Amino acid sequence: MAANRIHNFNAGPAALPLSVLEEIQESFLNFKGSGMSITEISHRSKWFDDVINDAVTRTKRLLNLGKNFHVLFIQGGASLQFCMIPMNLLPDDRSADYVDTGTWSSKAIKEAQIQGKSVKVVASSADKNYTYIPKDIQFCDDAAYVHITSNNTIKGTQWAKFPVTNGIPLFADMSSDIMSRPFDPAPFGLIYAGAQKNIGPAGVCMVIIRDDMLRRIPENLPTMLNYTTYVSENSLYNTPPCFAIYTVQLVLKWLEDTIGGLEKMEALNQEKAGLLYEFLDSSEFYRTTAEPESRSLMNITFRLPDEDLEKRFVAKALKNELGGLKGHSSVGGCRASIYNATTLAAVKALIDFMMNFESKFD
Numbered sequence: 296m297a298a299n300r301i302h303n304f305n306a307g308p309a310a311l312p313l314s315v316l317e318e319i320q321e322s323f324l325n326f327k328g329s330g331m332s333i334t335e336i337s338h339r340s341k342w343f344d345d346v347i348n349d350a351v352t353r354t355k356r357l358l359n360l361g362k363n364f365h366v367l368f369i370q371g372g373a374s375l376q377f378c379m380i381p382m383n384l385l386p387d388d389r390s391a392d393y394v395d396t397g398t399w400s401s402k403a404i405k406e407a408q409i410q411g412k413s414v415k416v417v418a419s420s421a422d423k424n425y426t427y428i429p430k431d432i433q434f435c436d437d438a439a440y441v442h443i444t445s446n447n448t449i450k451g452t453q454w455a456k457f458p459v460t461n462g463i464p465l466f467a468d469m470s471s472d473i474m475s476r477p478f479d480p481a482p483f484g485l486i487y488a489g490a491q492k493n494i495g496p497a498g499v500c501m502v503i504i505r506d507d508m509l510r511r512i513p514e515n516l517p518t519m520l521n522y523t524t525y526v527s528e529n530s531l532y533n534t535p536p537c538f539a540i541y542t543v544q545l546v547l548k549w550l551e552d553t554i555g556g557l558e559k560m561e562a563l564n565q566e567k568a569g570l571l572y573e574f575l576d577s578s579e580f581y582r583t584t585a586e587p588e589s590r591s592l593m594n595i596t597f598r599l600p601d602e603d604l605e606k607r608f609v610a611k612a613l614k615n616e617l618g619g620l621k622g623h624s625s626v627g628g629c630r631a632s633i634y635n636a637t638t639l640a641a642v643k644a645l646i647d648f649m650m651n652f653e654s655k656f657d
């Protein structure tokens with residue numbers, strides 16, 4: 296590990312690949328011979344054009360997106376997408392299906408309802424405190440889209456397989472698992488992801504939109520809230536978050552050139568999560584909270600015998616250079632977020648610490 300760095304299990308903003316941080320550091324004062332920092336150059340320069348175009352190209356290649364998909368970079372986080380999606384893509388005379396699998400899904404539903412849009416919650420796991428992903432869902436044939444949250448960052452659940460929607464465009468909030476595994480993009484009308492979990496720093500949201508969705512957009516939307524603005528200007532209608540997009544570009548390059556693509560990334564993620572779940576399952580001290588077949592490979596949520604022990608666990612872990620293990624304030628407990636950039640070595644160090652901590656309280 297580089298000097299003074301700890302193993303970072305934060306949920307977001309979260310760990311970035313060390314080599315990406317080093318590349319940023321190295322080129323920070325003089326970007327590509329410009330004599331200026333990436334934070335100082337014009338977003339209208341050739342230098343920045345290369346950055347954003349490369350980020351788009353790599354996204355398309357990594358996710359196997361056909362020509363009919365647009366890759367956009369929008370500010371306002373995933374949370375702004377909760378509102379932009381129904382505003383742009385849910386016509387007033389139609390209804391959309393939403394699956395409620397926890398906090399972020401619930402917020403997406405709320406933002407559609409605020410606008411007076413018609414929303415049907417066709418499935419929910421609220422009955423069991425969002426500890427599972429619903430199965431065998433009946434969608435409405437005439438739904439404008441089906442909205443899901445592919446990975447539930449707070450509850451530690453993840454769709455192992457995406458639902459079959461029989462031609463209804465699937466929309467997914469992939470904030471906490473985008474680029475963690477390959478999938479077939481064909482059923483998707485829209486995918487979005489706040490960068491700060493798995494692909495970059497805070498400040499930008501990646502939005503992938505299928506061409507045919509653009510026809511639904513009403514004409515009277517404010518410019519900055521209209522997807523067409525971002526599509527027709529390559530996300531450069533106004534000043535974009537240049538530094539955040541640059542970091543995303545480097546992370547995508549790392550995924551392709553160092554990791555070797557999403558199949559490889561998925562195998563690594565399975566290995567990391569597999570080790571941690573195997574350990575948790577073998578312990579009588581730690582207890583996982585998500586139902587086994589709905590478990591997330593990205594956010595691993597668990598409890599200790601009582602809250603006092605959980606506090607001591609989190610504090611002692613930090614003393615041992617393992618940071619970010621406190622669960623989300625809305626649910627308590629503990630959570631290890633092991634996104635793409637979290638190394639196998641970090642997961643092994645965590646398991647060692649957990650064994651040690653447990654042995655003192657047996």
Ligand SMILES: *Cc1c(COP(=O)(O)O)cnc(C)c1O
Nearest residue numbers: 372373374399448468470471489
């Ligand atoms: C973190 C998170 C969000 C919120 O993202 P912001 O970029 O902070 O708006 C939304 N959805 C999911 C799944 C998340 O993990």
